[in-house]
Amino acid sequence: MxxxxxxxxxxxxxxxxxxxxxxxxxxxxxxxxxxxxxxxxxxxxxxxxxxxxxxxxxxxxxxxxxxxxxxxxxxxxxxxxxxxxxxxxLCDWESYLLQLVKYIHLNPVEAWIYNGLNYKWSSHQDYLKVNKKSVVEVEFILEMLGGDIKRGVKEYRRFMNLDQGKMELSEFVLDEKKVHAxxxxxxxxxxxxx
Structure with a gap:
């Protein structure tokens, strides 16, 4: 690190x-x-x-x-x-990939930064505003979540607990056994x- x-x-x-x-x-x-x-x-x-x-x-x-x-x-x-x-x-399977996206985007929330998940220096907003020019390939993750971009954004919101109006950090814990190398x-x- x-x-x-x-x-x-x-x-x-x-x-x-x-x-x-x-x-x-x-x-x-x-x-x-x-x-x-x-x-x-x-x-x-x-x-x-x-x-x-x-x-x-x-x-x-x-x-x-x-x-x-x-x-x-x-x-x-x-x-x-x-x-x-x-x-x-090393990340070698899809479910772990999604958990890493969530972990990265929740980093400002864990650090108690103002705006939390809406922190300016995170790619989280790129996943919500797909048409915006971005350095991030959001389409791959969104299609993985929902099959297409529109459904993917909806599933991403659900995955990040945005529609419930709360963040449950205890839900996400990196399993060290899943880290192969x-x-x-x-x-x-x-x-x-x-």
Whole structure:
């Protein structure tokens, strides 16, 4: 799991978060990976990606080095922004994939952040407003949930407990037995925290 070097925040303001998301999109275009969910917090990032031909380590190296160089220049600093290497978990079946999407989108709720699930730096809103241009491939998850996009949005709302008007965090617990491996390079889905 990436943490800020010396306990510092990775993102000092919204512009830093915009920059990180821009870089994710840039490297997504360059390396051809798919992004299914994200949440950018002040001190860490969650991304759910599917790699293609380019290994996860190269993707992350590009994003993290570019971000570090630009942030160091912007904030007149030197050295590492991230404390250590990212942590990656292999996701190899659909039910776990859906739970990871839910986990990532509930991150601001667990952190008691204002607006909770409607947190600006999460892909949750992309799942509710499908026609909006997004860096996230929401169609894959929505079709998995509902068979088509329109029904998928309805099922996504139900899956996230939006129609009940409450969030039940106890409903979601990652089962460590389901995590098959921490991986450095693989072809498949990965969720990682920075």
């Amino acid at each position: 990436y943490r800020g070097s010396n306990g510092e925040y990775i993102f000092r303001n919204n512009q830093d978060k915009e920059l990180y998301l821009f870089l994710v999109d840039k490297y997504k275009e360059r390396y051809g990976f798919k992004l299914y969910a994200y949440c950018i917090m002040d001190n860490h990032v969650h991304l759910l990606i599917e790699t293609g031909k380019v290994p996860l380590s190269k993707i992350m190296q590009g994003i993290q080095q570019s971000y570090t160089q630009r942030i160091n220049l912007k904030h007149s600093r030197t050295g590492h922004v991230f404390q250590q290497r990212y942590k990656a978990l 921490t991986v450095e390079e693989f072809k498949g889905l990965a969720c990682f925290s920075c």
